[in-house]
Structure formats: structure tokens, C-alpha cells
Amino acid sequence: MSYNFNEIEAKWQKYWSENQTFRASNSSDKPKYYVLDMFPYPSGAGLHVGHPLGYIASDIYARYKRHTGFNVLHPQGYDSFGLPAEQYAIQTGQHPALTTAKNIKRYREQLDKIGFSFDWSREVRTSDPEYYKWTQWIFIQLFESWYDLEAEKSRAISELEEVFASEGNSRVNAACDDDVEEFSADSWNNFSSEEKQRILLKYRLTYLAETEVNWCPQLGTVLANDEIVNGVSERGGYPVVRKKMTQWSMRISAFSERLLQGLDQLDWTESLKESQRNWIGxxxxxxxxxxxxxxxxxxxxxxxxxxxxxxxxxxxxxxxxxxxxxxxxxxxxxxxxxxxxxxxxxxxxxxxxxxxxxxxxxxxxxxxxxxxxxxxxxxxxxxxxxxxxxxxxxxxxxxxxxxxxxxxxxxxxxxxxxxxxxxxxxxxxxxxxxxxxxxxxxxxxxxxxxxxxxxxxxxxxxxxxxxxxxxxxxxxxxxxxxxxRLRDAVFSRQRYWGEPFPVYYVNGMPQMIDAQHLPLRLPEVEKYLPTETGEPPLGNATNWAWDTKANEVVSNKEIDDKTVFPLELNTMPGWAGSSWYLFRYMDAGNEQEFVSKEAQKYWENVDLYIGGSEHATGHLLYSRFWTKFLHDRGQLSVEEPFKKLINQGMILGQSAFVYRLEGENVLVSKNLLGKNEVQPIHVDVSLVNHSDELDIEGFKKWRPEFKDAKFLTEKDGSYIVGREVEKMSKSKYNVVNPDDICEDYGADTLRMYEMFLGPLEQAKPWNTAGITGVHNFLKKLWKLYHNGEEFEVSEEKASADSLKSLHKTIKKVTEDIEEFSFNTSVSTFMICVNELSAQKCNSREVLEPLAVLIAPYAPHIAEELWSKLGNSESVVNAEYPVYEEKYLVESIKNYPISFNGKMRFTMELPLDMQKDEIEKTVMADERTQKQLDGRTPKKVIVVPGKIVNIVG
RNA sequence: GCUCGAGUGGCGGAACUGGUAGACGCGCUGGAUUCAAAAUCCAGUAACUUCGGUUGUGCGGGUUCGAUUCCCGCCUCGAGCACCA
Incomplete structure (x- = not known):
């Protein structure tokens, strides 16, 4: 039976989903391990092969941890509020919730094909009211808190009020606005309640203030500092101007010192910590x-x-x-x-x-x-x-x-x-x-x-x-x-598709909606643009007032500023929902709390976090801030969200180009360019084969303006395209879709090939041509368990050589996984299978542990082989093979014999041979005498088990 | 300008605490099989060479019996920060 990956992969994906194989339990005798991928934004373009890189790495690690006896939490969900869906809504009038749902569906289909071990029962979406209810709740907690610089801790605002009432503010060392005036207890007690609110706002961890903000007119919203790159908006590259506006801000600057000190405890890359240190300044x-x-x-x-x-x-x-x-x-x-x-x-x-x-x-x-x-x-x-x-x-x-x-x-x-x-x-x-x-x-x-x-x-x-x-x-x-240098973070966005603030205004002073009435749902609007008077899109809503008697949203017409008040028109920024999502996964369905104390105490925080480095100063700083805050207020047992963090490198695309002669409708093949003035034009990479030859007819069909173009081809009639490594993107026509790879080679091949490309952290170009090497390897692996068309493993004892091959592989692969060196473990598997094939090994004693060993990398083929071996349970919980030294003991070493540091030949000698004995044997060898050519060596260096070097 | 990375065959990359540079894979060359192709299998593949060797891990020095690995000085590329007082 040949390796029918399409059939095998569909079968096991169905099995995992039906059996809820990866569902994690919140109570277990096993030690816990929490593996998390950075929250994806479900974009309309879908996944390209660069996206799953980090997911594959974390999935291998999660599966490995499961094999080694951990209770693993490996969830996935969607950061589903955001600009692209809203821009699309503005253009088409389609509600962003609809586009978002559609994109998520597509995203999920693509993810499912790659065979990830996600616990989908814990899926969260930031745009789901059951989720953003808790984002709003955290916002209220921030509003009800101030920062005590003496105790270096966030505290309840009610405690501050008590201090003001008993001694005024002169001895309070708090993080607050610059313009706070001193007052005594007496004056505090005589202030009107409105005056008190005005003052308290200057102390709250989230506060309303007129600040100079980065306004981006094209996007119609303000941007945070980390959303601006080189003076223009990160998204779209639009100009940004300074403008004074009343905005919600987060008093993150109060946490500067703790955010800085906390870095020392984290297992993050030095460059990432350095970015945060720079940012905190x-x-x-x-x-x-x-x-x-x-x-x-x-x-x-x-x-x-x-x-x-x-x-x-x-x-x-x-x-x-x-x-x-x-x-x-x-x-x-x-x-x-x-x-x-x-x-x-x-x-x-x-x-x-x-x-x-x-x-x-x-x-x-x-x-x-x-x-x-x-x-x-x-x-x-x-x-x-x-x-x-x-x-x-x-x-x-x-x-x-x-x-x-x-x-x-x-x-x-x-x-x-x-x-x-x-x-x-x-x-x-x-x-x-x-x-x-x-x-x-x-x-x-x-x-x-x-x-x-x-x-x-x-x-x-x-x-x-x-x-x-x-x-x-x-x-x-x-x-x-x-x-x-760290500034307070602006928290308002003048957009529709974000969390509404649980805030209404009484005489211009913000009031929180009582937490029990959350979520405050996004209202329906006619259009998603700002109003004619320049208010944010929520200004278009006709039902956007808060009735404090009925505790519900009512029509704007009922606003009387006595019991019905206007609601906040801004929405929260993208980082609101993503600053705490890691905790929601611990207890995703909880309707009483954002996470139960027990669940959080059990899972603590993320043990391994994998994602892109673009979040260095945004998401990663904000979520550290919220975690510290929630810890201070007794909501969390931990002070940091992510213990270990790895930034995966970007997978780059190999763009293809045709060359048009300047001003003529003539396309010149790459090798004939000479000194001609040409203009390179991107070609869709699907129109180019592995030898860089262009499908000319396909190209003409794709770009009809070239249907009459003249093609100057090579001698053999082929048109050779130019290649260049660029970022993978739709506009450069160099996108490779993982679905196609899964269809042609299988998910296991895709997973292993992505790992095989190079070190996880490094940027590297994608080249589909190279994938056959990994695919052939899986075919060879399959063959080990088969005799012709029949599945066949022997119950006989394996040879010493085969056991050595196996245990060498166990040792190396285990070390590699622990160090996240997945590319070298793929090589190790290849060497192992090559050796076992040469040894004609088909012994269960070797092949059964091998199936488990490879399961984290190529889970589908591993499941199939595991079940053919007669196991009725899934391989995912099988115990990981343990390396045994006894199979690797060598008695002979092939010594390199060097002369003045250059290796000239090798010599097989027993490993237990003594130093002087080695020297004697080497010196007696005729090849040594030939090298020396009559000279007497000055010195002979013998490092037993390593090398012999003859100097002179 | 400052900080942090990284420079190894035609390509992706390997080499654990200094000890056989180029593992593994792609590509390429030759062969087997085939009517032919695909697939598969076998062999070769750093460069130069008078076939004895010589040179080779960005460049120039140094330490060492021995350096891709350690030290000093440069060059190039990438990332981040950037008038931060």
C-alpha cells in the first residue's frame, strides 16, 4: 500500500475532532504546560505558507510535552476586531461582523488542514460580546484604580478617597496628571461631588484627558506611538499630524520601572528585551x-x-x-x-x-x-x-x-x-x-x-x-x-469595529456602567464613517443612550440628562482585547468571572509563546502592563504573562520577474538581457516552473495586455524569469498557499519542510522546489513499515546497528526539541530512516518507538503507522521513547590524524587505548612516515577519543 | 549616530563546552530501469591542481599543537531605536 497522505490526513483530522483528542482539562495530576501562539487577526487574504511557521513549531512542542507527561493547554482564537474589516465595511456597506465571520471560517479550514493540536473548545474571539464583556470589565477595574508609587502597586480608588478625606493629597505619592493642585482634608470634604470626580480622574489608571495625539486623517482615527513607523501610519503609510483631543488614556507610565525590572526574569531574546528597554527609556x-x-x-x-x-x-x-x-x-x-x-x-x-x-x-x-x-x-x-x-x-x-x-x-x-x-x-x-x-x-x-x-x-x-x-x-x-520615555497610551479610537466603552456622561463627567449590566453591545449604525459633525461612527447610532433606571441602552431621543445619558462614542483600540486573552483561554466559558481563580492558579501564565517580532513594543508591553495591574488588584497570581518567548523569522517569497524592453512591447528572457534598458514586471509564481521557465500562454491569459507581446526566448524556446527574494505578499504575486501544498504533498510534508528550511528565529526564503526532499523522506519512512503493498513489521529482536540508529536519533531529537532546533531534528530523522533502510530494519522494537518519536512533527503518518502496529489508542498520549546509553557505547574510534593541524588521514583505534599507546601506533603507521618524509616531529598531541596532531 | 543580530558550496543550511569544515536536503552531472517520460534506485558534486598537493567559513591581525568557534581592529547586510537632554 503506497503512502496515501490525503486519505490518511483526512482520516486522522476527523478522528481528533470527533474524539476531542486535544481537549485540555483544568484539573489533572500531571504538571501543566501552556503553549500559545500570538493571536491571529483573521484577514480576508487567508493564510500563506509563512503564517503557520510559528504554529507548527509551537504545535511540535505542545505535542512533545504531551508525550512526556504534561497536561498541555494549546488553544487558539481570533483577534477579530480591527481596521481591515471596517475599511471593507466602509467600502461595501457589509457589516464587519459578517466579513469577520467569513474570514474566520476560511482561516479555520486552512488551519484544520495542517493538523494542529489546538483545543478548539476554548476558542475566543475578541469581537464576541461574551468576550468583550470582560474587556469592558477590566476597563472598569482600571478606572476604579490608582497607582501608589510608594507601595509600587495599583490600589482601589476608594482607598485614595479615604486618604483625601482624612489628610488631603499632600503626602500622597501617586502617578497622576501634572496639573494636580494640592488640597487639604478640609477642602476635599467641602468639594462638590463633581469636583471630587474631576480630581479623581487625574489619578485613575484610565483617565480622560485632553492630550496631544497622533491623528491620522486618512484613517480617521488616532494612533498609538507603536502604530507609527517613521512618522507615518504603520497600516497604510498615511501621514500623521499632532492634534489636541480629549481621549481615554492608560497610565502605563506608572508601571515603567516594574516593566523594566520584570524583563530580567523573562526568557525572551535579548533583542526583544532591548527594544522594550529602549521604549521604556x-x-x-x-x-x-x-x-x-x-x-x-x-x-x-x-x-x-x-x-x-x-x-x-x-x-x-x-x-x-x-x-x-x-x-x-x-x-x-x-x-x-x-x-x-x-x-x-x-x-x-x-x-x-x-x-x-x-x-x-x-x-x-x-x-x-x-x-x-x-x-x-x-x-x-x-x-x-x-x-x-x-x-x-x-x-x-x-x-x-x-x-x-x-x-x-x-x-x-x-x-x-x-x-x-x-x-x-x-x-x-x-x-x-x-x-x-x-x-x-x-x-x-x-x-x-x-x-x-x-x-x-x-x-x-x-x-x-x-x-x-x-x-x-x-x-x-x-x-x-x-x-x-514611556508615555501614557492613548486608548480611544474613532472607529466602529472595536469594543464600546462601558461609559456614559453626566454633565461631561464619565460614569461607568455597573459591571452586572455588561456587555454593552456595539449598536447598529447606518454607515461606518464619522458623522457629518466629525464625531466617531458610533455617533451615527440612533439607539446609543444609557437609561440609568432600566439599565439598558435606549434611543438617543430619550436623553434628558436626568436619568438617560449619552454613551461614549469612541471605541477601544486593537490591543484592548489582546492584552488579556491568554487568561481567558484558561477558563473560556466562564460567565461569572474573566477567569476563575482556580483555573488561573492552575495554568498560571504562558510557558511558551511564539509569534512575530512586530509586537515587541505594542502587544507585549501592554499585556505585561495589564497583567501587572490585574495582579496588583488580586485578580491574578502572576505578574508576567509570558515566561518564554520566541520570535519566528519571516518566510520570504521568491518573486518572479519578466523584463520588458523600455518603451516596447517586447519581453526579454533573463539570460538575454545584456545591457538593455528593461523594466522588471512581477509574474505570478504559479506561472513559473521549478526551472524558472515561464508558462507563456498562461502569462498572456493572466495579463491580456501582453497577449500580442513579442517574447525573446532562450535557444530552446523557453522564457527564463528573474528571481528575487521579497516579503511574501499578494501584491508581489509570490504568495504560496498552504492548502495547495497540503493537497500536493500532505500536511506532514508541509510541517516538516517548514521546520527543515532553517532555524526558527531566522528569516528565510520559501522555495517549493525543495519540498520533494522532505516528501521523499516520508515515503521512505512509510516503506520501512511495509513490504511492497503490505504492512509488515517483524517481532524479532532488532540488530545492534538498528538500535544504535534509533537511540542516536532519540538522543539528538530530544535535545533539539528542547532547544527549539527543529531544522536539525528533521535532518536527524532523515539520517535515521536512511540508516534503517540500508539495514533493512523492520523490527517492531525499533519502528514502534520511531512512530512516537516523529509524531510531533508528522502526526498523521505517525497515527496511521501507530494504529497499523496494533494500537487502539491515539499516538498523541503514547510515552515518548527514552534514550538509553547502552546502545551507543562504542569500542572503536576513527581517529583523525592531523599534521600541523591539517587532517591527512584517519585511523581506527580502540577507544580504551592509552595515550602513549596511541602515539606509538600512529607513529608506526607508514602513512605517518610518508607525511613526515624523514623529519622528526617536535611534538605529538594526543587527545584520547578526539584527535591526534603531529607537529613538526 | 546608538543598540542587537548575522556573514560558511550554485541554493536552504549543519558543525555539542576550540579537535576530521560543508551533515541533511535541493539543484546539477553521470549511470540503471523504461518504447519514452514521470517515479524510483546507484555513483559523483567547495575551488584550484602539474593529481604530489594547494587554498578555503566577509576582510586584516592575534592567542593556540589546532580557530567557523576565543581576543583586537575593520567591512557588508538585516532588525530596532533615533534631536530623549
């Missing part, structure tokens, strides 16, 4: 206050609109030790003080500069790093130690969004300050011992000795740093401070 330094000087101070003092601490300029610096090198200050053009301090003489120039830089987009500002621009304000600040006046400039090299939006400029130590000073002819005092600053600034830290700096002179960097901070604190001119 910790810098240690000091806050320094510069009082305003003379006339400037007088001018500002008269301005009643400023609070006391606004009447000075605060800067953040990592080098407070260089404070005596300050020769000017620079404010961001957007800085609040700019207007207040500018002198009348400078007013015109400053206003023009501010206006010009406001017009420049973020992108322009980033692109244009070289040109130095700035204006003097005419104002002066007072140096905190020398009391000398320091001129205040504005310049757009200072970012409004980082630190305080102002810097103390130390041109001798910072290149940007240096360039600015040179350009505007500002003095550059040198405060470093033995530093040459005639050409460039001197940015050195360790070992640098400070000079010309009063009480800091003669001190080394570290000592100076400590001393100056002490002095700043003593004189009230500043304090030591750590700054983070």
Missing part, C-alpha cells in the same frame, strides 16, 4: 530649577495666571555634574513659559519661530536633524549656584513631550548644545579637566574629572554627581530624579 539624573532673573522675574511675577512653581524653569538632566558648564537654556517652542517671558523686542521673532515650528510635521522635524534653528527670547534665568544670568533661547531640537520640555544647555558636554552654541556664537565654557572641546563636545562620563566648577572642581564624574544632587536638594534648587 529610563534615564537617571536630576530635576534642576532655574529661577527667573531680574526683569524677567518681575515680568512673570505680575502674571496672575501662573502658579508658584511655574515661575521658574525646571529642567531634567542626566548630567547635573556639568551644571557649571551651563551657558544658556533652551525651551521647546511649545513650552508654556515662552509667551510669558519673551521681551517686547524679541516678541515678533519668537512668535514667527513658534508659528513656523508648529506647522512643521513630526516627520519633517525628525527628518531634518541637521539644520540648527532657534531664537533668543530676550529673557534670562538665574544660575542656581553662581547666580549669574543665563540667556533663555527656544529651539525645536528640544522636544515638548520629553522631560519638562526645557534643557539646561551645556555646550562643552553635549553635541547638540555645542552645535547650537557655535551656530549662535554663545560662549562654550570648558568644565572638564584635560578635555579638548575645540572641535566637538566632550560627552565622556566614567573617569571624567570636573574643573572650573566651584565645589565640584577636581571631583570625578560619579562623586560630582552625588555631591551636586545633595547640594541641589539642600538649597531647594532641585532633586535627584529618574525619567522615563
Amino acid at each position: 529610563k534615564s537617571v539624573g536630576a530635576m534642576v530649577h532655574f529661577n527667573l532673573y531680574g526683569e524677567t522675574l518681575k515680568k512673570v511675577k505680575d502674571d496672575g495666571s501662573l502658579s508658584e512653581h511655574q515661575k521658574r524653569i525646571s529642567v531634567f538632566t542626566t548630567r547635573p555634574d556639568t551644571i557649571f558648564g551651563v551657558s544658556f537654556m533652551t525651551l521647546a517652542p511649545e513650552h508654556d513659559l515662552v509667551k510669558k517671558i519673551t521681551t517686547p523686542q524679541q516678541k515678533e521673532e519668537v512668535q514667527a519661530y513658534v508659528a513656523a515650528s508648529a506647522k512643521r510635521s513630526e516627520r519633517e522635524r525628525m527628518a531634518d536633524v541637521k539644520s540648527i534653528t532657534g531664537v533668543f527670547t530676550g529673557a534670562y534665568a538665574e544660575h542656581p549656584f553662581t547666580k549669574e544670568p543665563v540667556p533663555i533661547w527656544i529651539g525645536d531640537y528640544v522636544l515638548a513631550g520629553y522631560g519638562t520640555g526645557a534643557v539646561m544647555a551645556v555646550p562643552c558636554g553635549d553635541q547638540r548644545d555645542y552645535d547650537f552654541a557655535k551656530h549662535f556664537e554663545i560662549p562654550i565654557p570648558n568644565i572638564f579637566e584635560n578635555a579638548d572641546i575645540s572641535e566637538a563636545a566632550f560627552p565622556g562620563k566614567e573617569g571624567t574629572v570636573i574643573a572650573n566648577s566651584d565645589f565640584l572642581s577636581g571631583l570625578e564624574y560619579k562623586e560630582a554627581l552625588q555631591k551636586v544632587i545633595l547640594e541641589l536638594e539642600k538649597t531647594g534648587h532641585g532633586y535627584g530624579k529618574t525619567n522615563y
Whole structure:
């Protein structure tokens, strides 16, 4: 019987599904293991061969863990809210729920064909109200929490209210908005309830605030920082502008230090951790206050609109030790003080500069790093130690969004300050011992000795740093401070297809819908575009008001602002649902809780997470944040979501090209190009065979505009296409569909070939031509168990050679799986089958364990062989074979004999032969004498069991 | 500019803590089988070579009996961050 993979694979896929083979139980005596793939977005284009790479790797590992006695959780589901379905809805009017359902169906069919061991009984979809009910619930928990910086922990907002009522806010060390005013217990108790709500909003972990956001007009929504790449939107590449809008934000910045520290405990790649460290951007330094000087101070003092601490300029610096090198200050053009301090003489120039830089987009500002621009304000600040006046400039090299939006400029130590000073002819005092600053600034830290700096002179960097901070604190001119680049995350999207906020507004103040009334379902709308008045698509809904008496959604007409109030019109961003989904899988059907305490305690968190590196600073940071938050509030026993994480490399496509002569309807075969000016045109790879020959007729049919084109072909009449490795994408016509591979070669071949391509983490090109090697291997494997058409295994004892082949393979494959080196284990299987074939081994003693060994990689053929071997239970729970040393013991070693480090010949010697004995035997060999050619060796190095090297 | 990866045959890649460079597979060449093709099987396949050898893991040095592996200095490619004070 030949290897009929189509039949075998269909049979076992049906068996697994009918028997719920991969259903995981929440109670087991076995140790648990949780394997998770990154949440897929079910796109309309379906899967190409690059998508399943990570799924196959995680599936092999999950199956392996099951064989070795673990209770494995390996779920799958869909991150099904998102932009593409909504863009499609805008174009076609079709409800995104319909397109999404259709795409999911297709996705599932494709996944099923590859034979994954997913527990589909736990499937979740973020767009399912039974799921987003809990996303909304978590949002409410965030709203009801604040961050205690003292305890480094999220706490209930009610506890904060108690503190306010008993002692005011002066001693509260909380993560909050910058503009919180101090108040006493008395004033708190006298505040109106509305005033109290307004203040509490400044402390909540999710809060409503007018912030400068990244607005993308083409997408009609705001974007988070991680959704912008090089100043344009990641999706679509549209321009992004800065705009002030009232938005929901998440106070993730409160967690900066913990998000940073937590990385050390994680088994993630260094590069991924590095990305997160960069993103969090910790810098240690000091806050320094510069009082305003003379006339400037007088001018500002008269301005009643400023609070006391606004009447000075605060800067953040990592080098407070260089404070005596300050020769000017620079404010961001957007800085609040700019207007207040500018002198009348400078007013015109400053206003023009501010206006010009406001017009420049973020992108322009980033692109244009070289040109130095700035204006003097005419104002002066007072140096905190020398009391000398320091001129205040504005310049757009200072970012409004980082630190305080102002810097103390130390041109001798910072290149940007240096360039600015040179350009505007500002003095550059040198405060470093033995530093040459005639050409460039001197940015050195360790070992640098400070000079010309009063009480800091003669001190080394570290000592100076400590001393100056002490002095700043003593004189009230500043304090030591750590700054983070991580900004709070904007949480609102002006889109339809996302989770509705469980929020209604009373007098403009947000109120939470009581959790027991969730989910708040997405309303039906006529169209998915923003309203004519510029409100988000939910503004089109006619039933979108909250009745606080009936606790239900009612018609907008009933809004009376007494018992019926308007609902929030924004929806949540994509990362809301994906920040906690890993926990939902633990207890997917639970209607009482987002996950039960028992289920979560049992599964803890994800042991192995596999997915793409594009989520480094988005999803992976946000889900760490939510996990820490839910842990703080007693909802989770763990503080991190993903213990081990592997980024699979991208599978690239091999695009094919035809070449058109410039301006002519003539296509030239690749080898005839010569020096002609040609224009390469993508060809669908399905029109090209393994020898790169184009199906000319097929091509003409595909692109009718070339039906009359002239083809300059090779001598044999073939047209050879050019090849190039590019990202796999529809637009490049280089997509290979896994369905076709499964149809032609089978899922087992696909699985093994994807692994065989190379190391999991590495990017590598797909080449369908190479798949025959793996397919032949499976055929050879099949043959081992068959004699001609008949299944036949022998009950006789296997030969020593065969047992050695088997155990060598067990050892190597087990090591490889543990190290996620799947490509080398496929090679190992090939070697094993080649050896067993040569040995004509068909002994059950070898073939039965081999079937289990290969089951994680090629599960269908393994099941079939396993059942033919007479087993009635599925192979998935069969015990994994254990390697036994005794089969591998060697008595002879084929020693390489090297001369001056170069191997010349080999010699078989007993492994127990002693060093001097080996030397004698080797030296006595005639080949040795021939190599030496009469010379006497200086030295003979013998490493028993390894090598012999003769020097001289 | 900074950080992190990576450079090995025609191609994908292998080589565990320094010890036979190129495993395994693709492709290619030759052969068997076949009326023929596909499929299958066998042999060969780093380069150069006067067939003795010589050179070879991005480049230049170093350590070592011995380096793809360790150290120093460069080059190239990829990824991330990027006026972050």
C-alpha cells in the first residue's frame, strides 16, 4: 500500500475532532504546560505558507510535552476586531461582523488542514460580546484604580478617597496628571461631588484627558506611538499630524520601572528585551530649577495666571555634574513659559519661530536633524549656584513631550548644545579637566574629572554627581530624579469595529456602567464613517443612550440628562482585547468571572509563546502592563504573562520577474538581457516552473495586455524569469498557499519542510522546489513499515546497528526539541530512516518507538503507522521513547590524524587505548612516515577519543 | 549616530563546552530501469591542481599543537531605536 497522505490526513483530522483528542482539562495530576501562539487577526487574504511557521513549531512542542507527561493547554482564537474589516465595511456597506465571520471560517479550514493540536473548545474571539464583556470589565477595574508609587502597586480608588478625606493629597505619592493642585482634608470634604470626580480622574489608571495625539486623517482615527513607523501610519503609510483631543488614556507610565525590572526574569531574546528597554527609556539624573532673573522675574511675577512653581524653569538632566558648564537654556517652542517671558523686542521673532515650528510635521522635524534653528527670547534665568544670568533661547531640537520640555544647555558636554552654541556664537565654557572641546563636545562620563566648577572642581564624574544632587536638594534648587520615555497610551479610537466603552456622561463627567449590566453591545449604525459633525461612527447610532433606571441602552431621543445619558462614542483600540486573552483561554466559558481563580492558579501564565517580532513594543508591553495591574488588584497570581518567548523569522517569497524592453512591447528572457534598458514586471509564481521557465500562454491569459507581446526566448524556446527574494505578499504575486501544498504533498510534508528550511528565529526564503526532499523522506519512512503493498513489521529482536540508529536519533531529537532546533531534528530523522533502510530494519522494537518519536512533527503518518502496529489508542498520549546509553557505547574510534593541524588521514583505534599507546601506533603507521618524509616531529598531541596532531 | 543580530558550496543550511569544515536536503552531472517520460534506485558534486598537493567559513591581525568557534581592529547586510537632554 503506497503512502496515501490525503486519505490518511483526512482520516486522522476527523478522528481528533470527533474524539476531542486535544481537549485540555483544568484539573489533572500531571504538571501543566501552556503553549500559545500570538493571536491571529483573521484577514480576508487567508493564510500563506509563512503564517503557520510559528504554529507548527509551537504545535511540535505542545505535542512533545504531551508525550512526556504534561497536561498541555494549546488553544487558539481570533483577534477579530480591527481596521481591515471596517475599511471593507466602509467600502461595501457589509457589516464587519459578517466579513469577520467569513474570514474566520476560511482561516479555520486552512488551519484544520495542517493538523494542529489546538483545543478548539476554548476558542475566543475578541469581537464576541461574551468576550468583550470582560474587556469592558477590566476597563472598569482600571478606572476604579490608582497607582501608589510608594507601595509600587495599583490600589482601589476608594482607598485614595479615604486618604483625601482624612489628610488631603499632600503626602500622597501617586502617578497622576501634572496639573494636580494640592488640597487639604478640609477642602476635599467641602468639594462638590463633581469636583471630587474631576480630581479623581487625574489619578485613575484610565483617565480622560485632553492630550496631544497622533491623528491620522486618512484613517480617521488616532494612533498609538507603536502604530507609527517613521512618522507615518504603520497600516497604510498615511501621514500623521499632532492634534489636541480629549481621549481615554492608560497610565502605563506608572508601571515603567516594574516593566523594566520584570524583563530580567523573562526568557525572551535579548533583542526583544532591548527594544522594550529602549521604549521604556529610563534615564537617571536630576530635576534642576532655574529661577527667573531680574526683569524677567518681575515680568512673570505680575502674571496672575501662573502658579508658584511655574515661575521658574525646571529642567531634567542626566548630567547635573556639568551644571557649571551651563551657558544658556533652551525651551521647546511649545513650552508654556515662552509667551510669558519673551521681551517686547524679541516678541515678533519668537512668535514667527513658534508659528513656523508648529506647522512643521513630526516627520519633517525628525527628518531634518541637521539644520540648527532657534531664537533668543530676550529673557534670562538665574544660575542656581553662581547666580549669574543665563540667556533663555527656544529651539525645536528640544522636544515638548520629553522631560519638562526645557534643557539646561551645556555646550562643552553635549553635541547638540555645542552645535547650537557655535551656530549662535554663545560662549562654550570648558568644565572638564584635560578635555579638548575645540572641535566637538566632550560627552565622556566614567573617569571624567570636573574643573572650573566651584565645589565640584577636581571631583570625578560619579562623586560630582552625588555631591551636586545633595547640594541641589539642600538649597531647594532641585532633586535627584529618574525619567522615563514611556508615555501614557492613548486608548480611544474613532472607529466602529472595536469594543464600546462601558461609559456614559453626566454633565461631561464619565460614569461607568455597573459591571452586572455588561456587555454593552456595539449598536447598529447606518454607515461606518464619522458623522457629518466629525464625531466617531458610533455617533451615527440612533439607539446609543444609557437609561440609568432600566439599565439598558435606549434611543438617543430619550436623553434628558436626568436619568438617560449619552454613551461614549469612541471605541477601544486593537490591543484592548489582546492584552488579556491568554487568561481567558484558561477558563473560556466562564460567565461569572474573566477567569476563575482556580483555573488561573492552575495554568498560571504562558510557558511558551511564539509569534512575530512586530509586537515587541505594542502587544507585549501592554499585556505585561495589564497583567501587572490585574495582579496588583488580586485578580491574578502572576505578574508576567509570558515566561518564554520566541520570535519566528519571516518566510520570504521568491518573486518572479519578466523584463520588458523600455518603451516596447517586447519581453526579454533573463539570460538575454545584456545591457538593455528593461523594466522588471512581477509574474505570478504559479506561472513559473521549478526551472524558472515561464508558462507563456498562461502569462498572456493572466495579463491580456501582453497577449500580442513579442517574447525573446532562450535557444530552446523557453522564457527564463528573474528571481528575487521579497516579503511574501499578494501584491508581489509570490504568495504560496498552504492548502495547495497540503493537497500536493500532505500536511506532514508541509510541517516538516517548514521546520527543515532553517532555524526558527531566522528569516528565510520559501522555495517549493525543495519540498520533494522532505516528501521523499516520508515515503521512505512509510516503506520501512511495509513490504511492497503490505504492512509488515517483524517481532524479532532488532540488530545492534538498528538500535544504535534509533537511540542516536532519540538522543539528538530530544535535545533539539528542547532547544527549539527543529531544522536539525528533521535532518536527524532523515539520517535515521536512511540508516534503517540500508539495514533493512523492520523490527517492531525499533519502528514502534520511531512512530512516537516523529509524531510531533508528522502526526498523521505517525497515527496511521501507530494504529497499523496494533494500537487502539491515539499516538498523541503514547510515552515518548527514552534514550538509553547502552546502545551507543562504542569500542572503536576513527581517529583523525592531523599534521600541523591539517587532517591527512584517519585511523581506527580502540577507544580504551592509552595515550602513549596511541602515539606509538600512529607513529608506526607508514602513512605517518610518508607525511613526515624523514623529519622528526617536535611534538605529538594526543587527545584520547578526539584527535591526534603531529607537529613538526 | 546608538543598540542587537548575522556573514560558511550554485541554493536552504549543519558543525555539542576550540579537535576530521560543508551533515541533511535541493539543484546539477553521470549511470540503471523504461518504447519514452514521470517515479524510483546507484555513483559523483567547495575551488584550484602539474593529481604530489594547494587554498578555503566577509576582510586584516592575534592567542593556540589546532580557530567557523576565543581576543583586537575593520567591512557588508538585516532588525530596532533615533534631536530623549
